[in-house]
Every structure is written in C-alpha cells, then in structure tokens.
Amino acid sequence: MSTSWRFFRFASPAAFYPLAGKLVPWFGAVAAMLAAIALYLGMLRAPTDATQGDAYRIIFIHVPAAWMSMLLYVVMAFWAAIGWAFNARLASIVARAIAPTGAMFTFLALWTGALWGKPTWGAWWVWDARLTSELILLFLYVGYLALVSAIDDTRRADRAGALLAVVGSVNVPIIYFSVVWWNTLHQGASVSVTAAPKMASVMLIAMLLMTLAFWAYAFAVVFVRTRAISLEREAHASWANDAVRAARPEPGMST
Amino acid sequence: MGQRRRARRTAGTGNVDVNWNSAGEFIAMGGYGLYVWGAYAVTVACMAAEPVLVALRHRAAQRALSDGGRP
Amino acid sequence: MSSTFVVLVARDLRLAARRRIDAALPLAFFTVAVSLFPLGVGPEPQMLRQIAPGVVWVAALLAAMLSVTQLYASDLSDGSLEQMLLVPGGRIAIVAAKAVSHWLLTGLPLALAAPLFGLLFDVSPAALFALVASLVLGTPVLSLLGGLGAALTLGLRSGAVLLILIIVPLCIPVLIFGAGAVAAVDAGQSARGHYSLLGALLIFTGLLAPVATAAALRIATE
Numbered sequence: 001m002s003t004s005w006r007f008f009r010f011a012s013p014a015a016f017y018p019l020a021g022k023l024v025p026w027f028g029a030v031a032a033m034l035a036a037i038a039l040y041l042g043m044l045r046a047p048t049d050a051t052q053g054d055a056y057r058i059i060f061i062h063v064p065a066a067w068m069s070m071l072l073y074v075v076m077a078f079w080a081a082i083g084w085a086f087n088a089r090l091a092s093i094v095a096r097a098i099a100p101t102g103a104m105f106t107f108l109a110l111w112t113g114a115l116w117g118k119p120t121w122g123a124w125w126v127w128d129a130r131l132t133s134e135l136i137l138l139f140l141y142v143g144y145l146a147l148v149s150a151i152d153d154t155r156r157a158d159r160a161g162a163l164l165a166v167v168g169s170v171n172v173p174i175i176y177f178s179v180v181w182w183n184t185l186h187q188g189a190s191v192s193v194t195a196a197p198k199m200a201s202v203m204l205i206a207m208l209l210m211t212l213a214f215w216a217y218a219f220a221v222v223f224v225r226t227r228a229i230s231l232e233r234e235a236h237a238s239w240a241n242d243a244v245r246a247a248r249p250e251p252g253m254s255t
Numbered sequence: 256m257g258q259r260r261r262a263r264r265t266a267g268t269g270n271v272d273v274n275w276n277s278a279g280e281f282i283a284m285g286g287y288g289l290y291v292w293g294a295y296a297v298t299v300a301c302m303a304a305e306p307v308l309v310a311l312r313h314r315a316a317q318r319a320l321s322d323g324g325r326p
Numbered sequence: 327m328s329s330t331f332v333v334l335v336a337r338d339l340r341l342a343a344r345r346r347i348d349a350a351l352p353l354a355f356f357t358v359a360v361s362l363f364p365l366g367v368g369p370e371p372q373m374l375r376q377i378a379p380g381v382v383w384v385a386a387l388l389a390a391m392l393s394v395t396q397l398y399a400s401d402l403s404d405g406s407l408e409q410m411l412l413v414p415g416g417r418i419a420i421v422a423a424k425a426v427s428h429w430l431l432t433g434l435p436l437a438l439a440a441p442l443f444g445l446l447f448d449v450s451p452a453a454l455f456a457l458v459a460s461l462v463l464g465t466p467v468l469s470l471l472g473g474l475g476a477a478l479t480l481g482l483r484s485g486a487v488l489l490i491l492i493i494v495p496l497c498i499p500v501l502i503f504g505a506g507a508v509a510a511v512d513a514g515q516s517a518r519g520h521y522s523l524l525g526a527l528l529i530f531t532g533l534l535a536p537v538a539t540a541a542a543l544r545i546a547t548e
C-alpha cells in the first residue's frame with residue numbers, strides 16, 4: 001500500500017483519537033512559542049506608527065483573528081462536505097469541532113476591531129465593509145451552530161450543517177461584494193477602519209507569526225474537541241472504552 | 256518606515272533595541288492603553304478559556320464512558 | 327415533472343384560498359411591522375422618506391421568512407409531503423412549486439401593496455415604482471432561500487426563529503440591492519445597476535436554490 005493511502009487509516013475516529021492526543025501538546029507548544037515571538041516583535045520592537053500612534057498594535061491580534069475566522073469557516077465547510085459526501089464520520093466530527101473556535105475568532109476580530117476603531121475613528125462601531133462582513137460571518141457561524149444543535153439526530157444534524165456551511169461558503173463572495181457596494185455607496189470615499197498602516201517589516205513579521213500561532217492554537221483546540229466529540233458519539237464502541245481505560249491510570253493527565 | 260533596527264544583545268545588560276523607554280510607557284501605549292490592553296485582555300481571556308472548556312468537555316466524556324452502565 | 331409542478335402549485339393556491347385568513351397573515355404582519363417604525367423613530371417626513379426603502383424591504387424579508395414554514399409544515403404533519411417525495415422527479419418539483427406558491431401568496435402581494443406603504447412614508451412616485459420593481463425582482467429570491475431554510479428546519483421545534491437565523495445572512499445581498507435601488511432613484515440616480523444585480527441574483531438563486539433545497543428535503547426526511 002502506498003504511503004498516501006496509509007494515511008486513510010487515520011480517517012476513523014478510533015485511529016485518529018490517539019494520534020490527535022499525541023499531537024495536541026506539540027501544537028500547543030508551537031502556538032505559545034510563535035505567539036511569544038510575535039508579541040515580542042510587535043509590542044516591544046515595532047516602532048510607533050506616525051498616524052495611528054500605538055493604537056495600531058491591535059493589528060497583531062485583529063488581523064490574525066479575522067484571517068482565522070474566514071479560514072476556519074471554509075475548512076469547516078470542506079470537512080462537513082467530505083463527511084456528507086463520503087459518509088466519513090471523522091470528517092463530520094472535525095467540522096463540528098471547528099465551528100465554536102471559528103465563531104470565537106470572529107468575535108475576537110469584531111471586538112478588537114471595535115477597540116481599534118474607537119481611538120482612530122471616534123466610534124465603537126463603524127459600518128465599514130470589512131467589519132460588516134465579519135459581523136455577517138458571525139451570523140453564519142451562529143446559524144450553523146444553532147442548526148446543528150437544534151437537530152437531535154446526529155446524521156441529519158451533520159448533513160444539514162454541511163449543506164448550510166457549503167451554501168454559506170458559496171454566498172460569502174456574494175455577500176462581501178454586496179457589502180462593499182453598499183459601503184461605497186453610502187460613505188463615498190470610505191476609508192476602512194481596518195486599513196493597516198504602511199507596514200514596517202518587523203510589523204509584518206509579527207502579524208504573520210501571530211497568524212501562524214493562532215493556526216497552531218486552532219489545531220490544538222479543534223483536535224481536543226474532536227477527541228471529546230468522538231468519545232461522546234462512539235460511547236458504544238470498544239475502542240472508546242479502551243481509550244478511556246488506558247487514560248485512567250494517570251488521572252492528572254490533561255486532554 | 257521600513258528602517259531596519261539592529262538588535263544589540265549584550266548578555267545581562269538588557270541593551271536591546273526596544274521601542275519603549277520605561278514600563279510605564281509600555282502600559283500607557285501612547286495614551287491608547289485602554290484600547291490596546293482591552294483588546295489583548297479579551298483575546299487572552301478567550302484563548303485561555305476555550306482550551307479549558309474543551310479539556311473539561313473531554314474529561315466529562317471520558318468520565319461518562321468509564322461510568323457507563325453504572326447509575 | 328412539469329405537470330407535477332403545476333398540480334402542486336394549483337394545490338397550494340387552492341388550499342390557501344380555503345384558508346384566506348392564514349394566507350393574509352404575512353401581509354398583515356408586513357403592515358404592522360412597517361407601521362411600527364414611524365412610531366419608533368418619530369414622524370419627521372424627511373427622515374421617514376430616507377428610511378422607507380430599508381424599512382419596507384426589511385419588513386418584506388421578515389414577512390417572507392415567517393410565512394415560509396407554513397407551506398411545508400402542513401404537508402409534513404398530514405403525511406402528504408412523504409407521498410409527494412415518492413413521485414419520480416418529485417423532489418425538485420415540490421421545491422420549485424413551494425417557492426412559486428410562496429411567492430404568489432406572499433411576495434407578489436407584498437410587492438403590489440408596497441406603494442401604499444411607500445405613501446405612508448411620503449416616498450416620491452419614481453421611488454415608489456422602484457420599490458415595486460425591486461420587490462418583484464427580489465421577493466422570488468426570498469421565497470427560494472426561505473424554502474431552503476424551511477427544508478433544513480423541517481419538523482424542528484425551534485422552527486421559524488431558527489430559519490430566520492440561518493437564512494437571513496444569505497438574504498443580505500438582495501436586501502442591499504433592493505433597498506439600494508429605491509434609494510438610488512430617490513437620490514435622482516439610475517437604478518439600472520441595482521436591477522441588473524437583482525436579476526443576476528434571481529437567476530443564480532433560481533438555478534441553485536432548488537437543488538440545495540431538494541438535497542435538504544432528502545436530508546430531513548431520510
């Protein structure tokens with residue numbers, strides 16, 4: 001069997017469970033390290049901006065959070081679709097595991113965006129294209145979470161969620177275009193609240209490193225949630241009981 | 256913008272090229288401290304709370320399995 | 327399949343004719359919702375004229391979303407939905423028929439009644455025409471998207487509120503271009519760009535939404 005096909009071995013919740021368990025601490029460590037370097041560069045080394053003063057430093061969490069919120073939505077839709085198309089249980093579980101983290105990043109993008117907007121534009125909320133689109137993305141996440149929670153039957157919930165996520169993904173470019181249209185119509189020469197200052201290289205590096213840190217964080221959290229959901233769903237399966245019994249001798253062990 | 260800053264690290268003396276002259280300046284963030292730290296605080300809080308909640312969920316799932324069958 | 331479609335539309339219209347009060351509820355809701363805004367923001371004519379397109383459009387959107395569950399719910403509860411799904415080509419026919427019936431019963435009446443409400447807000451005649459035109463182009467999209475939501479939430483307790491939550495983000499482009507068309511005319515500009523976009527949305531949604539809704543029906547009834 002070729003190497004690539006061997007990876008399909010991990011496509012079952014049973015096989016993925018221990019693998020994920022081993023990887024989580026590594027992802028956590030990478031996230032912490034990258035975040036530390038990014039914060040050092042962004043908060044301590046990067047110079048003060050000429051126009052926005054030190055308020056611009058919010059960019060080091062606002063932009064990574066926004067990028068992650070968008071990336072995670074698409075990834076969630078992808079795995080949900082895979083789970084639906086191929087009846088792959090693990091893919092559906094992963095999609096469900098991604099949603100809360102994606103929603104959290106969306107909220108953080110909005111929160112940090114508001115705190116960035118207040119000192120620079122004088123208002124807590126500015127209906128510029130990017131913030132408004134981010135708000136609508138939050139609605140999309142909330143809608144997905146609401147739909148899957150409302151359906152008791154797991155299979156129906158996974159599939160309905162997959163359909164909604166795919167429909168949402170298809171609509172995101174349309175929604176974004178319409179919001180940009182709406183924004184330019186009503187604000188004339190609209191300058192985005194979230195426009196980045198001209199970036200010195202140290203600022204850019206800090207922002208990119210923080211994005212990678214958030215990505216590693218997302219892997220870690222999503223993997224743990226996937227493990228939890230796998231146990232919840234496959235309570236009848238012997239692998240689940242074995243895995244729990246194996247973990248028991250070390251009660252102090254986390255995740 | 257775009258000037259390269261050269262970091263001169265001398266062990267122990269802390270003579271690194273940082274942007275701030277004092278800790279007070281760092282916290283004040285040029286007067287924008289409330290906004291910058293408000294943003295970072297909530298971010299840190301969320302990204303600390305989420306792993307904890309997820310770990311608790313996992314542990315609850317493990318406990319449910321090991322207690323399985325027993326009321 | 328087209329005969330199934332015609333039969334189903336005729337059936338829905340006939341059922342609605344028997345329950346005229348139920349069929350008129352969306353319009354009643356629309357009336358109340360639109361009338362609330364002046365009460366909430368004050369009667370100043372200039373401001374009302376400015377918010378009129380948005381208010382009418384939002385009320386139309388909500389009226390459409392609140393009424394769309396009815397079309398599927400009664401068929402689900404008496405078992406006829408399952409029967410219809412057994413007919414070959416039935417799924418797409420049902421979905422298309424429900425969307426058309428919903429539009430004929432809700433969207434079209436709203437679009438035709440809109441001038442009255444525009445007058446409540448002292449909207450200019452040109453803008454009134456744009457209001458009707460944008461609603462005629464946009465309410466079918468709302469019916470199609472609403473049908474998708476109804477299929478996804480079929481039989482769920484949380485029903486209409488959940489439907490609004492999941493479908494409204496998808497309706498935002500229609501809302502923006504629809505209300506924008508009226509606002510453009512009000513400002514003396516041409517709304518041709520808006521109409522083109524609304525038309526494009528209608529075609530896009532008309533081609534894709536029935537497929538997605540049919541899939542949603544299968545998911546909900548398997």
